[in-house]
Amino acid sequence: MPETSARAHVKYIRPVVEQALHASHHPLNAIDYIAVTTGPGLLPSLMVGVEFAKALSFASQIPLIPVNHMAGHLYSPFSNVKGALRLKPKSTFDIFPMISLIVSGGHTILVLMRSLKDYQVLGQTLDDAVGEAFDKVAKMLKLPYPGGPVVSKLAEQGNPQAIDFPRPMLHKNNYNFSFSGLKTAVLYYLRDSSLKPTLLRLAQDKLYNLQPDLCASFQQAVIDVLVSKTLRAVKEFKAKSVSLSGGVAANKALRDALQTTTHNLQTKFLVPPINLCTDNAEMIGMTAGFMLNNGFKPKTFKQINADPNLTL
Ligand code: KG4
């Protein structure tokens, strides 16, 4: 077995947990539950967290709450709605039905929420996730990882109409997405706009000048698809609100586009603050609290395992 479980969790996670306890002014014996992400994701990363949480639970006798990472994203927009997650499932709350768009590095999911607990996946990506497409485009432009923040920053100085990239699946009569064709279109554009046949030989200054327009046009293609599919779902299901979450929800242009469109439709719009869009512990703790409020029974360390393929 790689360094995963036994050593890595002590080496990497223990200082983080100690720091968090210190910053919260709560000693470990004041903690009622330990929430831990059990999936989906890469097995080694999940195991590091899960094994640490199990060891801590065993040593401290604090019960565990296993949390689905995607549920963490799904509920993260409610951090802005005071008391929302303390409601019982049957409570009437004037935002349902809600269409929830989750856009992260590993997932692009459109969800219909009839209530906090009653939800159904309408569609998802058939290949690359949105965040992944941002990351790959950044790599093509020799920009650092993660690509989303840097591509969106460059896009601010570019013309979103400069390059007519495809809008994949825009007119397909379903709620699925596909972003690998768009990524390839960017690659071909770079290749073709180069004086030399390969991207590697593209002159650095030419690549540099191209970046803002290319980033803005790529981002616009992504936004057009996401907004259009979300709106179609709003109309079909007569949704009273739209929520946006996941790392790509930190993208200002996407937030603004959904804000404007929902405003025009007199539909409410919920989105976490920018610093709570990319993966964070708060959304996992908050989701665990919601699960407990809704009758979830905490687990012992023996009942918990990492599951890379967990679904919503
Ligand atoms: O939710 P998240 O933190 O991790 C996963 O669950 O995957 O999402 C990370 C993704 C990365 O692909 C990153 O490039 C993207 O979110 N991202 C953004 C922005 N900030 C982060 N994408 C577009 N615009 C941003 N401002």
Ligand code: ZN
């Ligand atoms: Zn995530």
